[in-house]
Amino acid sequence: MANVIVVGTQWGDEGKGKIVDTISESFEAVARYQGGNNAGHTVVVGNEMVILHLVPSGILRKGKICILGNGVVVDLPALTHELNQLRRLDVKVEGNLHIGKNAHLVLPYHKILDQEREKVAVRPIGTTRRGIGPAYADKAARVGIRIGDLFNPSLFLDHLRTNVAEKQARAPKESALHTLDPEAIFSEQMTHFREVQAFLVDASVVLNTMIDDGKKILFEGAQGTLLDVDLGTYPYVTSSSATAGGACTGTGVGPTRIDGVLGVMKAYTTRVGEGPFPTELKDSTGEELRNRGGEYGATTGRPRRCGWLDAVALRFAIRVNALSTLALTKLDVLDPLPVLKICRAYRFWDQTLEEFPNETDVLKECQPMYEEIEGWKESTLGRTSIAEIPKKCRAFLDRLETILGIDISIISTGPERDQTILLPTPTLKQWGLV
Ligand code: GDP
Ligand code: IMO
Numbered sequence: 001m002a003n004v005i006v007v008g009t010q011w012g013d014e015g016k017g018k019i020v021d022t023i024s025e026s027f028e029a030v031a032r033y034q035g036g037n038n039a040g041h042t043v044v045v046g047n048e049m050v051i052l053h054l055v056p057s058g059i060l061r062k063g064k065i066c067i068l069g070n071g072v073v074v075d076l077p078a079l080t081h082e083l084n085q086l087r088r089l090d091v092k093v094e095g096n097l098h099i100g101k102n103a104h105l106v107l108p109y110h111k112i113l114d115q116e117r118e119k120v121a122v123r124p125i126g127t128t129r130r131g132i133g134p135a136y137a138d139k140a141a142r143v144g145i146r147i148g149d150l151f152n153p154s155l156f157l158d159h160l161r162t163n164v165a166e167k168q169a170r171a172p173k174e175s176a177l178h179t180l181d182p183e184a185i186f187s188e189q190m191t192h193f194r195e196v197q198a199f200l201v202d203a204s205v206v207l208n209t210m211i212d213d214g215k216k217i218l219f220e221g222a223q224g225t226l227l228d229v230d231l232g233t234y235p236y237v238t239s240s241s242a243t244a245g246g247a248c249t250g251t252g253v254g255p256t257r258i259d260g261v262l263g264v265m266k267a268y269t270t271r272v273g274e275g276p277f278p279t280e281l282k283d284s285t286g287e288e289l290r291n292r293g294g295e296y297g298a299t300t301g302r303p304r305r306c307g308w309l310d311a312v313a314l315r316f317a318i319r320v321n322a323l324s325t326l327a328l329t330k331l332d333v334l335d336p337l338p339v340l341k342i343c344r345a346y347r348f349w350d351q352t353l354e355e356f357p358n359e360t361d362v363l364k365e366c367q368p369m370y371e372e373i374e375g376w377k378e379s380t381l382g383r384t385s386i387a388e389i390p391k392k393c394r395a396f397l398d399r400l401e402t403i404l405g406i407d408i409s410i411i412s413t414g415p416e417r418d419q420t421i422l423l424p425t426p427t428l429k430q431w432g433l434v
């Protein structure tokens, strides 16, 4: 019996979607708590590959309640498009999906602002250009529009007119913002709103009532620890609270109702977009990881930057999320490599840093100090029990646990649901997963 947060421990794309889909069978509901359709969570069920951007990955499990919390930002046309795709796959949306009324909207002007800022920025972030940053900026500036506001159309139109006028007043004359017509945005948004208005709820009430009734909730994080707006590699971050703490503010479920945090880590590291990445490999090994791991963005299709595992960054993720245990994904991608490296510390000029630095300027100068481990050079693809894992691979996993000081409870050996090993660790036993 447990309510558990699933959080990315790196720069996103750790395989959170696959892990949530796999373990969601043991939970009654799955709630997204932050981010928007900048996320791309891939779930493979049989021959079907589904990429979810907004809807929680639990939707593919029959009868699971899926909730978008107030911390999520919603692009309405993107949401209705995703729902129609799911319906085409015979996934039941009606009755299963709930949307928190207080979730803010991503509106057309947010996307234009994001795109135009990225184009001219001296220091571009490499965003997904989905309007995420400007939508959260408006939320913090208290001029955002919440999805529940659309129940009062005339007030919504008023707010839209004011917001568009304010943004146009500040925009350079060549900006596409000047082409926006509030009435046209209004009617487009209302059309999409009508398709989902029956799903709107007070997410905090729904979730807390389920918990009162003894039901178990899985909280699905988007992005990853190092992309968190407060704790990540600022300014090269997203604009939401991707770490475990965000699950509380992003859903209205308080910390004492949560029983644990599962960190998802890839067996190597990837990053999309700009920003420092100490263990990045710009050589043929990086290329091999990208090819074997299919490391191309699930949202933008951009090639992901690839590199070795970074235990300094992982220990930071363990600390700031107070992780209970880890799920390690994409172990199979490392199968053919003769030697594996784990970054144990950073060399920063004449200093050795064991703690992850919070300053981007420091991080970008850090040189990784590696420990080398022999590869196993055997296939682990699709293995479902630890007994089937080669000895040298088990030695790698044991070493990782020692370095990180935390159990690895779940091992993913392929993209499919059942290509997974659940170990009988105390944490998984406590959560009722084994
Ligand atoms: P998320 O954003 O954290 O949900 O991760 P993404 O879906 O963006 O990226 C993870 C990718 O790795 C997806 O294409 C998954 O299908 C795939 N994947 C997940 N786990 C494994 C695994 O254990 N092995 C392999 N080979 N692929 C995996
Ligand atoms: P999932 O949930 C990986 C990155 C972008 C960019 C930065 C800011 O699939 O793990 P944004 O559009 O959010 O303002 O971009 O964050 N980014 C992600 N990288 N996985 C994601 O989501 C990401 N969502 C945003 O590439 O560097």
Ligand code: MG
Pocket (backbone or CB within 6 Å): 012, 013, 014, 039, 040, 041, 042, 298
């Ligand atoms: Mg992703």
